[in-house]
Amino acid sequence: MTDARPAEYGATERREMLTFVGTGSEYFRIWIVNLLLTLITIGLYSPWAKVRKLRYIYGSTALAGGRFDYHADPVRILWGRLIALAVFGAAGFAQAVFPPFAPLVTLLFLLGVPFLVVRARMFNMRYTSYRNVRFGFDRAYAAAYSAIYLYGFLAALTLGLLIPYAHYRRNRFIVDNTRYGTLPWRMQEGSWPFFFAYGLAFLVGSFIIFPLAGYIGLTLQAPAGSADPNVRMASSLLFAAILIGGYIASFFLSAAVLKATINASGVGGEGAARPPYRLGCDWSLNTVLFIYVTNAAAIVLSAGLLIPWAQMRVLRYQLNRTWVDTAQSLETVAAAEAEEVSAIGEELGDVFDVDIGL
Amino acid sequence: MQYPALYYDGRSSARQPVQVRFTDGPVLLVEALGSVSRFGLDDVAVSPRLGAQPAIVDLPDGGRLEIVEAEGFYAELAELGPRRQWVHALESRWSWVLAALLISLGLIWLLYAEGIPAGARVAARAIPAGVDRAIGAEGLELLDKRLFAPSELPKQRREELRALFTDVQAQVGAGVSAALVFRKGQQLGANAFALPSGIVVLTDELVALAEHDSEVAAVLAHEIGHVRERHSLRSLLQNSAVAMATFLLTGDIGSVATIATGLPTLLAYAGYSREFEYEADAVAACYLDEAGIPRQRFADLMFRLEQSDPGNSDSLGLLRTHPATPKRMQAFVGVQTSSAEWCGRRRW
Numbered sequence: 001m002t003d004a005r006p007a008e009y010g011a012t013e014r015r016e017m018l019t020f021v022g023t024g025s026e027y028f029r030i031w032i033v034n035l036l037l038t039l040i041t042i043g044l045y046s047p048w049a050k051v052r053k054l055r056y057i058y059g060s061t062a063l064a065g066g067r068f069d070y071h072a073d074p075v076r077i078l079w080g081r082l083i084a085l086a087v088f089g090a091a092g093f094a095q096a097v098f099p100p101f102a103p104l105v106t107l108l109f110l111l112g113v114p115f116l117v118v119r120a121r122m123f124n125m126r127y128t129s130y131r132n133v134r135f136g137f138d139r140a141y142a143a144a145y146s147a148i149y150l151y152g153f154l155a156a157l158t159l160g161l162l163i164p165y166a167h168y169r170r171n172r173f174i175v176d177n178t179r180y181g182t183l184p185w186r187m188q189e190g191s192w193p194f195f196f197a198y199g200l201a202f203l204v205g206s207f208i209i210f211p212l213a214g215y216i217g218l219t220l221q222a223p224a225g226s227a228d229p230n231v232r233m234a235s236s237l238l239f240a241a242i243l244i245g246g247y248i249a250s251f252f253l254s255a256a257v258l259k260a261t262i263n264a265s266g267v268g269g270e271g272a273a274r275p276p277y278r279l280g281c282d283w284s285l286n287t288v289l290f291i292y293v294t295n296a297a298a299i300v301l302s303a304g305l306l307i308p309w310a311q312m313r314v315l316r317y318q319l320n321r322t323w324v325d326t327a328q329s330l331e332t333v334a335a336a337e338a339e340e341v342s343a344i345g346e347e348l349g350d351v352f353d354v355d356i357g358l
Numbered sequence: 359m360q361y362p363a364l365y366y367d368g369r370s371s372a373r374q375p376v377q378v379r380f381t382d383g384p385v386l387l388v389e390a391l392g393s394v395s396r397f398g399l400d401d402v403a404v405s406p407r408l409g410a411q412p413a414i415v416d417l418p419d420g421g422r423l424e425i426v427e428a429e430g431f432y433a434e435l436a437e438l439g440p441r442r443q444w445v446h447a448l449e450s451r452w453s454w455v456l457a458a459l460l461i462s463l464g465l466i467w468l469l470y471a472e473g474i475p476a477g478a479r480v481a482a483r484a485i486p487a488g489v490d491r492a493i494g495a496e497g498l499e500l501l502d503k504r505l506f507a508p509s510e511l512p513k514q515r516r517e518e519l520r521a522l523f524t525d526v527q528a529q530v531g532a533g534v535s536a537a538l539v540f541r542k543g544q545q546l547g548a549n550a551f552a553l554p555s556g557i558v559v560l561t562d563e564l565v566a567l568a569e570h571d572s573e574v575a576a577v578l579a580h581e582i583g584h585v586r587e588r589h590s591l592r593s594l595l596q597n598s599a600v601a602m603a604t605f606l607l608t609g610d611i612g613s614v615a616t617i618a619t620g621l622p623t624l625l626a627y628a629g630y631s632r633e634f635e636y637e638a639d640a641v642a643a644c645y646l647d648e649a650g651i652p653r654q655r656f657a658d659l660m661f662r663l664e665q666s667d668p669g670n671s672d673s674l675g676l677l678r679t680h681p682a683t684p685k686r687m688q689a690f691v692g693v694q695t696s697s698a699e700w701c702g703r704r705r706w
Contacts, residue, residue: 026409029449035607036458039465043606052408059411066373085602096594097492131373132366132422181371333371
């Protein structure tokens with residue numbers, strides 16, 4: 001009595017939509033209780049809070065009647081977190097107390113970034129499942145170094161012109177090393193959508209920064225270089241305009257890049273063949289931008305209380321407009337052998353804010 | 359009671375509808391088409407109840423059950439043994455959530471306003487004084503390169519001020535290693551500050567602004583106070599603790615909320631900085647009382663300082679590193695030196 005259908009040749013293509021059913025009201029309560037328990041245990045509860053939060057988000061996401069789930073063991077995360085905090089504290093203290101060592105600490109850190117990225121991905125994928133089949137991430141350390149530093153170096157050499165290409169290589173590295181069960185993920189070749197995304201984000205940023213800067217310049221016509229407090233005020237306002245413009249442009253960019261990545265990704269198959277499962281999304285970047293900006297405003301005005309609501313709002317919009325196109329059944333994916341992964345890499349990545357998800 | 363469920367074997371993504379029920383033992387009975395499996399309740403892992411989500415049961419063979427009708431299932435499970443779902447119980451009542459929110463806000467305030475400063479004081483006591491000097495050992499060189507010019511004070515005037523500094527130090531911070539240097543402040547204007555290494559910088563402009571030497575003495579007492587109370591080290595410790603606490607509390611909120619966590623962090627840093635100014639002022643008040651100088655001298659200089667540089671008094675409000683002068687001087691005049699808290703030497 002399974003609803004499996006054989007993956008016949010020529011079977012009709014269908015579109016399976018992702019659905020997200022998490023609500024702000026439910027998540028808010030989980031979030032507050034997490035906060036309280038973390039506080040009264042001086043932080044020791046925080047791994048349990050993290051697992052509960054992610055289980056809520058993953059469990060609220062469904063595809064073709066199956067749910068996602070998060071399986072990480074909070075005790076492992078706790079150990080990872082303690083070690084990460086000790087390293088973080090030691091590094092910070094070393095930098096403050098022995099300034100000559102600061103460059104050394106920074107260098108060590110930079111050398112460690114790609115390694116941490118791989119470990120964090122391995123951990124997160126290993127403990128994520130869909131229909132009780134785990135995701136996975138390859139131990140692609142060498143690829144991580146080239147994806148992050150080689151192409152980053154290339155981008156720097158071309159004075160930033162190739163940043164979109166470097167970003168494309170980075171995301172391809174992430175996608176191409178991800179697995180679902182025994183099926184590899186694959187990202188289509190072609191970096192132009194990334195150039196397009198960067199171009200749009202640049203325009204969005206310019207539309208905000210230049211008119212603001214012009215307005216500030218016009219209203220405060222003071223001679224440059226004077227110590228007039230009005231000029232100081234104007235320069236700090238200008239700084240704020242650039243900051244806000246940059247912030248909004250970066251929101252826009254991350255959504256545009258994520259969209260390009262999803263639309264180029266597929267699961268299964270080999271080589272140049274079309275993958276049997278293809279991911280897609282059609283969210284409107286204007287709407288995403290509107291959601292991000294109003295979320296930021298809501299969070300600031302509510303002193304952070306609306307964070308859970310804002311998070312659910314973004315997920316609801318983006319996930320409900322994401323899908324998998326396939327002519328095959330989602331029932332036939334075999335699980336892969338999987339070993340346990342320690343949480344140290346993931347937590348170090350979190351503490352040092354090494355966030356290069358998609 | 360029978361619960362319809364979905365069974366995933368963990369070896370593939372296939373699923374199978376099954377029926378689940380409890381029987382004596384206590385045992386979980388899973389009935390599929392043509393087969394029945396029995397699992398002891400102690401061998402299965404039932405995931406904690408979470409919102410309105412289905413109950414997840416992990417079976418010992420790697421399979422898992424998804425029971426959509428979670429409410430009845432959890433209720434029946436609870437009758438079979440003491441499995442308290444108290445986190446879920448907290449989450450399901452708005453009144454408790456509201457209470458949790460209020461308690462959390464109180465605890466956060468307590469943590470940032472009292473806990474972290476107290477912890478830093480304890481930690482500072484355990485850290486040898488050499489460490490203070492190591493923090494920013496290159497501080498003065500850097501400032502000389504970027505800000506200062508050599509002092510233009512006549513040699514004799516410098517000697518007088520050095521003697522004054524020695525007097526103040528003997529009274530306020532005997533045993534504290536501090537040294538006085540003179541610089542021309544240039545765009546920094548009239549100012550004085552203590553570097554972590556114990557070097558107190560006095561600008562020519564401040565010396566010019568002072569109408570009595572006792573005003574300069576009060577400023578020197580304030581700066582030696584910073585050194586004596588180890589404010590650089592404590593500020594380093596406190597700010598690191600804030601960063602760590604913020605990480606643990608907000609952890610992986612994501613980019614949407616960077617503003618929401620960034621601003622409170624800045625507020626905390628600025629709050630600690632103002633607290634240290636009040637402490638150093640109290641040390642200055644002590645010095646003035648003991649030396650028989652009216653406290654008004656320090657206040658006079660501070661108000662004159664503010665008038666000389668109106669840019670300093672712009673309304674950053676809660677983000678200021680120094681308290682607003684009128685409020686600060688009100689507190690300064692009110693310092694109770696009889697309690698001698700700030701007059702005793704703190705030699706950590």
